[in-house]
Amino acid sequence: MSEASELYQRLLAGDRRAAARLISMVEDGEEGAREALEELHKHSGRAHIVGLTGSGGSGKSTLACRLAQEYRARGKTVGIVCVDPTSPFTGGALLGDRVRMQELSGDPEVFIRSMGSRGALGGLAVAINDVINILDAFGKDYIIVETVGAGQVEIEVVKYAHTCIVVTMPGAGDEIQAIKAGILEIGDVFVVNKADRDGAMRTLADLEMMVETKPGGVGAWKPTVVATVALEGDGVEALVAEIARHYDFLKESGTLTRKIVGRMKAEVLAILSLQVSEAAGRALEDGGVASSLVDRMVERDIDPHGAAAELARELDL
Amino acid sequence: MSEASELYQRLLAGDRRAAARLISMVEDGEEGAREALEELHKHSGRAHIVGLTGSGGSGKSTLACRLAQEYRARGKTVGIVCVDPTSPFTGGALLGDRVRMQELSGDPEVFIRSMGSRGALGGLAVAINDVINILDAFGKDYIIVETVGAGQVEIEVVKYAHTCIVVTMPGAGDEIQAIKAGILEIGDVFVVNKADRDGAMRTLADLEMMVETKPGGVGAWKPTVVATVALEGDGVEALVAEIARHYDFLKESGTLTRKIVGRMKAEVLAILSLQVSEAAGRALEDGGVASSLVDRMVERDIDPHGAAAELARELDL
Numbered sequence: 059m060s061e062a063s064e065l066y067q068r069l070l071a072g073d074r075r076a077a078a079r080l081i082s083m084v085e086d087g088e089e090g091a092r093e094a095l096e097e098l099h100k101h102s103g104r105a106h107i108v109g110l111t112g113s114g115g116s117g118k119s120t121l122a123c124r125l126a127q128e129y130r131a132r133g134k135t136v137g138i139v140c141v142d143p144t145s146p147f148t149g150g151a152l153l154g155d156r157v158r159m160q161e162l163s164g165d166p167e168v169f170i171r172s173m174g175s176r177g178a179l180g181g182l183a184v185a186i187n188d189v190i191n192i193l194d195a196f197g198k199d200y201i202i203v204e205t206v207g208a209g210q211v212e213i214e215v216v217k218y219a220h221t222c223i224v225v226t227m228p229g230a231g232d233e234i235q236a237i238k239a240g241i242l243e244i245g246d247v248f249v250v251n252k253a254d255r256d257g258a259m260r261t262l263a264d265l266e267m268m269v270e271t272k273p274g275g276v277g278a279w280k281p282t283v284v285a286t287v288a289l290e291g292d293g294v295e296a297l298v299a300e301i302a303r304h305y306d307f308l309k310e311s312g313t314l315t316r317k318i319v320g321r322m323k324a325e326v327l328a329i330l331s332l333q334v335s336e337a338a339g340r341a342l343e344d345g346g347v348a349s350s351l352v353d354r355m356v357e358r359d360i361d362p363h364g365a366a367a368e369l370a371r372e373l374d375l
Numbered sequence: 376m377s378e379a380s381e382l383y384q385r386l387l388a389g390d391r392r393a394a395a396r397l398i399s400m401v402e403d404g405e406e407g408a409r410e411a412l413e414e415l416h417k418h419s420g421r422a423h424i425v426g427l428t429g430s431g432g433s434g435k436s437t438l439a440c441r442l443a444q445e446y447r448a449r450g451k452t453v454g455i456v457c458v459d460p461t462s463p464f465t466g467g468a469l470l471g472d473r474v475r476m477q478e479l480s481g482d483p484e485v486f487i488r489s490m491g492s493r494g495a496l497g498g499l500a501v502a503i504n505d506v507i508n509i510l511d512a513f514g515k516d517y518i519i520v521e522t523v524g525a526g527q528v529e530i531e532v533v534k535y536a537h538t539c540i541v542v543t544m545p546g547a548g549d550e551i552q553a554i555k556a557g558i559l560e561i562g563d564v565f566v567v568n569k570a571d572r573d574g575a576m577r578t579l580a581d582l583e584m585m586v587e588t589k590p591g592g593v594g595a596w597k598p599t600v601v602a603t604v605a606l607e608g609d610g611v612e613a614l615v616a617e618i619a620r621h622y623d624f625l626k627e628s629g630t631l632t633r634k635i636v637g638r639m640k641a642e643v644l645a646i647l648s649l650q651v652s653e654a655a656g657r658a659l660e661d662g663g664v665a666s667s668l669v670d671r672m673v674e675r676d677i678d679p680h681g682a683a684a685e686l687a688r689e690l691d692l
């Protein structure tokens with residue numbers, strides 16, 4: 059029996075170490091992972107994937123922990139994936155968050171994994187999706203995907219969650235203006251965390267107005283705004299209720315299937331892009347089948363777009 | 376004469392509006408841009424591309440403006456590309472930065488362009504590179520690429536600049552620890568901005584120690600640390616000197632060609648990934664040549680990796 063097939067059988071039997079090992083194999087791009095993922099796919103599709111994003115300092119990690127605790131109190135199991143590709147610049151709050159996460163990780167029914175920016179561009183998106191699918195097959199009822207940054211990869215990942223939570227905090231006035239630009243479309247539930255601070259009412263009112271004016275046809279989901287103080291646990295029950303209400307909406311309106319399809323398509327595109335990029339990288343290396351293209355670019359005989367077109371022919375793309 | 380060929384001729388003759396129009400065409404993915412880029416490539420390769428990155432609030436935009444002013448005072452021309460794909464979450468400092476940028480933009484020899492997260496994942500990286508190449512062909516001596524966020528796309532772009540500046544500020548102690556993780560490798564010059572604040576000496580000392588212990592063989596570049604107060608213009612001359620010293624090093628050591636080649640390869644890979652991702656996206660759409668793959672994934676008959684492999688065969692990849 060191959061390591062992969064042993065791993066997925068242990069994983070399906072509830073072995074945490076098997077899950078952890080398989081995730082490491084995925085992160086390291088080990089060959090065997092592919093076979094296990096294929097088998098596990100048949101057992102996934104049951105979890106509610108909840109994305110959690112927002113500006114730095116808004117308390118996303120604390121909120122993720124509180125959500126997990128609330129789900130555990132209700133007898134549900136939870137996976138948390140912390141995506142932190144921006145680690146080079148993250149601030150000092152990180153340590154405290156990790157300590158809180160550690161408290162949680164004493165619970166065998168909570169599985170926590172942090173993922174950094176390993177590997178090439180595109181590699182991270184593929185790995186995050188694989189990890190979500192592994193935790194899904196592992197039987198977690200809820201998978202919370204928390205992204206620290208707001209780079210494109212992270213936004214893409216959160217966008218394809220079933221329910222996307224956008225976290226902000228009081229006094230972030232300019233930020234709320236900025237939210238309009240890009241994040242309003244992807245938020246299903248908005249949270250004003252640290253709502254015991256000055257200016258919370260104002261921020262709540264601003265967000266509610268934005269949500270009211272969000273375009274959407276008849277029968278579309280109207281995002282809701284929830285006030286929380288994650289450190290104290292205030293508002294977390296209300297947030298859990300909103301997440302459940304959104305999931306019910308997705309199922310009743312038939313939108314859930316569309317979300318699932320959207321995420322699967324995004325997964326396929328990310329995998330293909332990565333494969334092509336890796337193959338092209340090898341071809342352009344010294345001694346690769348298309349290394350002369352590099353010389354021609356340096357001599358300004360061909361531009362990168364032209365070289366890409368030639369390389370596509372060379373690789374039979 | 377096609378619009379593209381008229382545009383690049385006007386651009387090479389120094390017409391700012393032609394440059395702006397071509398950049399818009401690139402951002403919007405207009406067909407004609409491709410032809411113009413091909414022609415312009417023959418005229419690019421002269422600019423010194425300077426990447427500028429660092430944590431939010433460290434004053435990167437102000438520093439970019441000061442650098443531009445210093446270069447202008449020395450009779451050099453400057454292009455500034457502000458990459459801000461994280462705009463949904465940027466804070467309140469932005470407005471002031473943009474005002475400073477506007478002051479600068481009264482100067483016809485400074486060309487400033489902000490780029491947001493238009494288009495799909497991968498599209499931004501391609502567009503940024505195209506814009507850099509346009510400004511290069513337009514004859515700018517220095518092209519400063521400032522990235523607001525630290526997502527993978529931004530880090531990739533800065534990584535392939537000729538000289539990469541990493542900006543931090545006093546008191547960012549945890550952050551400097553975090554810098555070790557990912558950014559130390561890509562920084563050629565480190566800046567402690569806001570160096571008139573408490574704790575500046577400590578932050579400088581910490582960074583210098585990190586730089587000292589950075590691994591590097593005989594003859595490798597040793598990154599330097601510069602203290603600045605960008606708002607007052609303090610230290611900007613020293614920073615310009617360091618940037619020049621690094622560029623001289625690149626030329627004398629032969630590393631510049633390696634940097635140029637690295638950037639060109641990255642450009643080709645980004646273009647190919649984007650094209651494949653777009654083609655695959657079309658194939659998976661309802662009515663597309665591979666739409667049945669989506670149904671099979673939903674039925675859990677095939678997993679995303681398997682679907683990607685089938686799609687690759689379908690598209691003759």
